[in-house]
Amino acid sequence: MGLSSIDWQTLDIVPRDNLTYVAASENSFPVPDNIFDVVLAGQVIEHVRKPWIWIKELARVAKKGGYVIIINPVSWPYHRAPIDCWRIYPDGMRALYEEAGLQVELSEMATLELARSRNMLPGHGAVNRSITKLQPGTKKRYFEEEEVMSFKSLMIKIVGWPVTWSVDVATIGTKI
Secondary structure (H helix, E strand, C coil), X not given: CCHHHCCCCCEECCCCCCCCEECCECCECCCCCCCEEEEEEECCHHXXXXXXXXXXXXXXXXXXXXXXXXXXXXXXXXXXXXXXXXXXXXHHHHHHHHHCCEEEEEEEEECCCCCCCCCCEECCHHHHCCCEEECCCCCCEEECCCCCCCHHHHHHHHHCCCCEECCEEEEEEEEC
């Protein structure tokens, strides 16, 4: 065995040359029932309007005893592709898996990023945006129109922390 024994098949709703399947919608796959040992969806569920229906399609195409693995962001900023609907934590993923008839083997939040500072916080990208501006020719700061800023927020902006890092939920389930 080895990598050559793995048969990778792909599905998307946007047609491309390298896809095995093109779905007419996010909730209906043109794939036979019970054919895959492993169904993997990485960074997809946040772009699905009705994940409680979509996950049943993942379960449908998995073989009995097969695995359904979903990796989804919980701290990533809003990003349309073409839509962005959800951030789902482990408890929510367990509920979705159970609704789809999948037995949850694991559902955990984690990051692959190295903690470079004790001031790193998941999903705090807003503090890295430009909150204040310098008036030309002066060192005096002023605030955007009707923006109220705390001393802590201003210090975070000046010092540059906490640093944003991504956190994902990885969920593995078995088709019963």
